[in-house]
Amino acid sequence: MAGIGLTRITKVFENGVVAVNELDLEIADGEFAVLLGPSGCGKTTALRIIAGLEEPTAGLVRVGGEIVNHVLAKDRNIAMVFQNYALYPQMSVRQNMGFSLRLHRIPKQEIKERVEAAAHLLGLEALLDRKPRTLSGGQRQRVAMGRAIVRDPVAFLMDEPLSNLDAKLRIQMRAELLKLHQRLGTTIVYVTHDQIEAMTMGQRVAVMRDGAILQLDSPQRLYREPTSVYVASFLGSPPMNIVSAQASVDDGRLQVVFGEHRLTVPAATNDTVAARCPCKVALGFRPDDVERAATAEEAGTITVRADVVELLGSDALVHFSLGSGVQRFTELMEEARETAALEGAVFTARLREEEAPASGDQLHLHVHPRRLHFFDAATGARLAGNDQPLLLSGSLSHAS
């Protein structure tokens, strides 16, 4: 087992595309780290650089503290699980799993034992003599995992390994992967564009964009304390509501105005913003941090009209617009810009089902002042905000 380190890694492809840009990343021994980002953000390239399948243009790659830039992929003792599983079609499951050991001249008896032990761990015993083409997607996925486990590598690299599975199987495999990690304790670097996978599996998640890491944190911190508008809007479903607003301090209270709406919060809630006032900010609040208020009198309450109400069973998604002049904050968010244009600047609140209004109803929404996020309107960087102590669960706290 080994930790993995990337220092100022840059990868420029022959066609001039900069896939990874001065990337720094330290992954502790035994950690489950996730690289999360939209397609083309450089996460797979970063993974391939760790694997040795891609040579960095500049920077250092370390595995177990040793620089491995000039070590070939085959000699790094790292196993990789690919998106399409990449099982050798001409070999049986047993041969697929034992192939690496065979190449490393491990005695036959030992190969047999190790393959069978891994098969037992993954519930593949009955499939050992079948060819990959006769297996289902989930089974192939497990064989690919088995092929990696058998080698007892210093680290596992996983490139969107669950993306070809159906939703139900994906949830099941997520849990199995976590169990596996707990059991083996091997370092895992996991690449995905699926935020749910990242949030549920990663001890730490690196949100990537344009070849660089924007934020590397525990999932809870990413969700509760995003350091930029981009991270805030990338994580969470439905995404965070972010509006362009004007902030000022009046009578010791922070006043945030957007369109015809005004939120009043104690200035102490956010000293950083208060100190800069008056200023333009990007104000964000998560759909989950909104609750229905009885009157508009309460501080931190806005009055909106429900455009569409989606009932999801236990809760309901209320889509509303904030009236003319209020736009979704889209600077620095190329991806979001298109969405905003399509949706006509629709905002969302997640309410309990019994609180859900009917479509077209007017309702008062209360946003908890501590759950407001303030970002610099020009740079998109966080202006502090939610300073509530975070509750990290025991199993995850050591990662951050």
Place this chain on the structure above:
Amino acid sequence: MSDATSQTAALAAAPEVPLVAPRIRRRTPVGSYVLLGLIALFTVLPLLLIWFTAFKPNIDTVTKPYAPPDSFYLHNFVEAWKTGRFGTYFENSVRITIPVVIVSVVFSMLAGYALASIRFRGSRLFLIVFTIGLMIPTQALLIPLFITMRDLRLLDTFWSVIIAEIGFALPFGVFIMRAFFRSLPTELTDAARMDGCSELRLLWHIALPLSLPAVLALALFQFIFSWNDFLFPLIFLSSENARTLPLGLIYFTGKYTTNWALTGAGVIMISAPVILLYIALQRHFVRGIVAGGLRG
């Protein structure tokens, strides 16, 4: 209850719809059959005539050239094998063709693999050189090749033909193999590298087993090319003992007459190995061509 009644009533009132959709009648494409039949006839007829000719005495080839043989007359084959020295020529052809096929297929595999999946300086240049090789007709290089072989003192040896044929077989082989190796998913080769394969092992354990159809198809192509080659043996080999089968065939044609019966038997003997090999490898052959062609 009332719902059910009204439903039944509605069903009863509905116009009768046949439960089985009427079969769509397709017109027999008579024109196509006639055209295909004619093409088949034009292809099969000359072959059939050769078979007829080979199995009848030479005199019959003049008196009743188009008639089927009266009996299964095998003397022509014996005659061609012994008098026509087809036994020697057959051996010569084998001694040239086998090394040509083996060397050209192995080299094509190695070069095709390197050009398809290894990034190295000058790979584009190599590819261009091979592609140019595809475009040069054999005849254009005959004289320089002849002079080179003469200077190397290889004239009238099998080596001259073997080397020249390998040279002309390679561009096509490299092209086909490169196309096939490129069609292999990169994840598969990446996985093999992660598993600990060197490039050579990757080729041997992963790429080759998966490209067996292409390799077999290529081997068959090169076999046909070398086995049927007429020009290089004609130019490079002068002594009678060194002749190959296609060369042997023309010696049944004299200045004024041609022994059609012996020629027919000779043609059958030359084409038999090719046909047998094709039948044996047919399945792979078609798969190889399709895969290489579509995904190249």
